[in-house]
Amino acid sequence: MGWLIGIGIVVLVSWLVWASTDIGSGVYLTAYCAHAEGREVSLTFDDGPDPEQTPRVLEVLRRHGVQATFFLVGERAEAYPDLVRQIVAEGHAIGGHSYRHGALFPLLSVRRMTEEITRTRAVLEQLTGQAVRLFRPPFGVTNPMVGRAVKACEVQVVGWSIRSLDTLSCWSRERVCRRIEKRLHPGAVILLHDRMAEADVLLEQLLTTLHRRGYGVRKIG
Ligand SMILES: [Zn+2]
Known part of the structure; x- marks a missing residue:
């Protein structure tokens, strides 16, 4: 009996x-993790903007005529x-990725999470003059609190199907x-x-590989 327990x-x-570490599990919230059809993939960049690296990434995207989605951290956007304005001006989409990206974000109360999501959205909307509806939880961790905060903020959660481990x-x-x-x-x-x-x-x-394998790139958002 003991072994059964x-x-x-x-x-x-x-x-x-x-359930909490696989953003596509669908247990606590529904995240958009892949396209249903088409030989296209989407590129998403988290944790920016970064004063050193983001401009270089934008330059490569520009050169290849490819558009991506950036999930920005509120305090970095401020x-x-x-850089936030440049990302949008070059035709890329943006979403929120919490205000501080603290290591303990998944353990915050629903109220604190909601504050982080709405504060980041306000920063991004004020900077760009656009409505920002996309959100990606830090570390892709989901739990009942994240699920309730996302619902309260009425944001659309974007996950992924390929974690690069970059x-x-x-x-x-x-x-x-x-x-x-x-x-x-x-659809990745x-x-x-x-x-x-x-x-x-x-x-x-990566873009060279995608080209060689016959994949196009589609922007989310
Ligand atoms: Zn992150």
């Missing part, structure tokens, strides 16, 4: 971990308002590229970070 606990814990400092750019290429599929939404050093070089490499 043990297995039950392992299954339950595994389910809870999956610190680098011109933030792992121990991973080479080649390894990140290989990981993305191995997982490429029509790819998670990248424009705060990382050489994000522009990775993007250049």
Whole structure:
């Protein structure tokens, strides 16, 4: 009997971990994680704007005539308002990614989360004069509090279907590229970070791969 309870606990814990760490699980909220049709993928960049890297990423996107979606951190948007305006002026879409991107965001109360989401949205809307409806929770972690905050703010959550792991400092750019290429599929939404050093070089490499594999790029938002 004891072993049966043990297995039950392992299954339950595994389910809870999956439900909160897989943004596409759909347990606490519905996130847009892939397109239903078309040999196209979407590029999404989190954690910016970054004064060093974002302009370089924008330059590569411009050169390739490709548009992406940037999930911006509220306090960084306030610190680098011109970059936010440049992102939008160059035809890219933006969404919120919390105000502080604190490590404990997933543990905040619904009220604090709601504050972070609405404050970031207000900053972005004031800077761009556009309505901002997209949101991506920090770390892609979802739980009942995130679910309720998202509902209260009436934002549309965007997830991903390919996590590049480009933030792992121990991973080479080649390894990140290989990981993305191995997982490429029509309709993929790819998670990248424009705060990382050489994000522009990775993007250049990725766009070459997409072109070689016959994929187009579609902007979300
Ligand atoms: Zn993030």
